[in-house]
Amino acid sequence: MPPFQTLLDDHxxxxxxxxxGAVGRGDAEDCFQETFLAALRxxxxxxxxxxxxxxxxxxxxxxxxxxxxxxxxxxxxxxxPPEVSVDDPGPTDDGIWTAVGALPPKQRAAVALRYGSxxxxxxxAAALGCSPEAARRSLHEGIKRLRKELA
Amino acid sequence: MKTSLDRLTERAxxxxxxxxxYASVDSPxxxxxxxxxxxxxxxxxxxxxxPEETLEELAAKVSPRVLEAPAKFERARRELDLYFDGKLxxxxxxxxxxxxxxxxGKVQRAIKRxxxxxxRTYTEMARSAGNExxxxxxxxxxxxxxxxxxxxxxxxxRSGGGLGGYGGGLPMKEELLKLxxxx
Numbered sequence: 001m002p003p004f005q006t007l008l009d010d011h012x013x014x015x016x017x018x019x020x021g022a023v024g025r026g027d028a029e030d031c032f033q034e035t036f037l038a039a040l041r042x043x044x045x046x047x048x049x050x051x052x053x054x055x056x057x058x059x060x061x062x063x064x065x066x067x068x069x070x071x072x073x074x075x076x077x078x079x080x081p082p083e084v085s086v087d088d089p090g091p092t093d094d095g096i097w098t099a100v101g102a103l104p105p106k107q108r109a110a111v112a113l114r115y116g117s118x119x120x121x122x123x124x125a126a127a128l129g130c131s132p133e134a135a136r137r138s139l140h141e142g143i144k145r146l147r148k149e150l151a
Numbered sequence: 152m153k154t155s156l157d158r159l160t161e162r163a164x165x166x167x168x169x170x171x172x173y174a175s176v177d178s179p180x181x182x183x184x185x186x187x188x189x190x191x192x193x194x195x196x197x198x199x200x201x202p203e204e205t206l207e208e209l210a211a212k213v214s215p216r217v218l219e220a221p222a223k224f225e226r227a228r229r230e231l232d233l234y235f236d237g238k239l240x241x242x243x244x245x246x247x248x249x250x251x252x253x254x255x256g257k258v259q260r261a262i263k264r265x266x267x268x269x270x271r272t273y274t275e276m277a278r279s280a281g282n283e284x285x286x287x288x289x290x291x292x293x294x295x296x297x298x299x300x301x302x303x304x305x306x307x308x309r310s311g312g313g314l315g316g317y318g319g320g321l322p323m324k325e326e327l328l329k330l331x332x333x334x
Contacts, residue, residue, distance in 0.1 A: 003171075003210040003217035008156060016155070029155060036159050040168045043215055 001049050004040060011053055012036075014116075015060050021112035022064035024101045031067055035060045054123050061109050061127040068105050099149050100142075106130075107142030114139050160220045170214035173206065174221040176228050179235050180323050183300070185224050188213060191245030192227065195298045197319035212250060231300070237330055240267035242301045250297040254280060258292035265306045268331045272310045294318060300327070 015035060019028040038059050046055070100111050106128060113124045125135040163169045171193070173186040181198030186209055193213065196205040210217050226244065233239035251259045257280035265271050271279075277289035289307075296304040299318060305327040309315045317324035328334045 001210060001215035003206040004215055005173075005206070005217055005219050008159075008218075012156065032155055033159055033162060037162060037166065037168070040163055040216055041166075 001043065001046065002052075004043055007039070007052055007056060008036070011056050014053075015056055018057060018112050018116040019060055019064060021097045021100045021116045022061065022109055023067050027067060031060065031063045034063045034066075038063070054119065054126075057113065057119060058123070058127040061113065064109060065105060065128075096146070096150070099146055102149075103142050103145060106138040107145065110135055110138035111142040111146070157222075160218055160222075163216075163218060164220070164223075168216055169218055169220065170216040171209050172218060172220035172223040173209075174219065174224040174228075175202070176224060176231060178231065180319065180326070183231070185227055186217075187223060187227075188247045188249070190247040190249075192298060192301060193247040193250060195300055197299055197323070199320055200318070234300075235330070244301060246298065246301070251295075254282065254285065254288055255292035255295060257281060258289050259296055259298075259302055259304075262293065262296065262304050262307060263302045265303055267303075268333060270306045270308050270328070270333055272308060273315065274310055276307055290315070303327075306331075306333075 012032075016028060016032050019031045019035070022028075023031055035056065039056055100108055102108075103111060109128055110124055113119045113127055114121075119127070121132045121135050121139075124139070125132040128135055128138070130138075160169065160172075164172075167189075169189070171186055171188055173184060175182045176185055177183075178198070182202075183198065184194075184196035184202040184205055185192065186194040186196075186205070194205060194209060196202050206217055230239055230242050230244060234242070246263070248256060248260070258276050261276055261279035262271075273286050273289045273293070274283065276293070277283050277285045280289065280292075282288075293304040293307050294316060296302050296318070299305070305317060305324045307315065314321055314324055314328075325334060
């Protein structure tokens with residue numbers, strides 16, 4: 001296994017971007033911490049280093065889903081708290097990600113994974129714990145809704 | 152303001168997940184990479200070796216939970232600065248000896264006890280480690296010292312007075328001996 005620091009160097013910004021899309025800026029930091037602590041705990045027992053990025057994004061999405069469950073699926077606020085951090089440019093188009101953040105959980109996760117992280121359908125399915133067909137459907141529904149919202 | 156990564160390192164340490172912390176520290180010879188476990192300093196990488204390779208080696212031999220954590224090395228940084236200024240003669244840093252074993256380990260522990268400004272020969276080191284005839288093995292032990300400078304293998308010379316070898320290059324060994332007033 002490579003030193004864990006290389007996972008942070010290579011993927012921390014992306015994980016943060018995906019989490020902002022999935023849970024909003026206000027809660028992304030907590031989910032980020034939970035994601036990397038969980039990864040650090042499991043890392044020595046991991047026996048396949050061929051897709052560490054996919055592995056991290058899978059954990060990030062479980063944490064995002066946990067977060068939504070813990071919040072009783074209450075709606076994500078439309079206006080996020082102002083950004084204080086200056087070190088991370090994050091996704092460039094805030095309008096789109098705010099709209100993504102307002103999608104139902106499965107659709108939001110599918111869209112964030114596909115376009116935030118560029119994951120193939122099979123990995124999105126693995127991250128969401130559903131079939132590739134269901135992942136494709138969530139993605140499709142999510143995009144349809146986004147088109148309508150942003151039109 | 153604390154960054155996400157600082158916070159992560161702190162939480163990892165609090166949960167006992169920071170198996171190997173590392174940081175780069177400046178020296179007159181170039182950047183040194185220091186690595187420590189919760190038990191102590193486990194590795195010093197001299198400037199002429201690739202730090203990436205050393206981190207990979209630590210991930211394989213100690214634990215893959217390797218994180219950059221400069222805050223853990225404030226004392227080591229201070230002591231090294233003083234040492235390179237000629238103002239510190241003995242490091243007071245806990246050491247983790249887990250990367251040394253057997254006869255080499257014995258030689259390296261004996262090297263740690265050579266006082267500042269003094270030198271020993273490879274033969275003397277072999278004797279301190281309990282086998283006077285294993286001079287060549289004592290040389291190998293010096294050459295494979297995982298914690299150079301703090302474990303002062305630069306104080307070990309050839310019997311005839313020659314400098315012998317040094318992982319960081321002979322000019323560095325010479326400079327360190329000059330700093331300590333030996334040359």
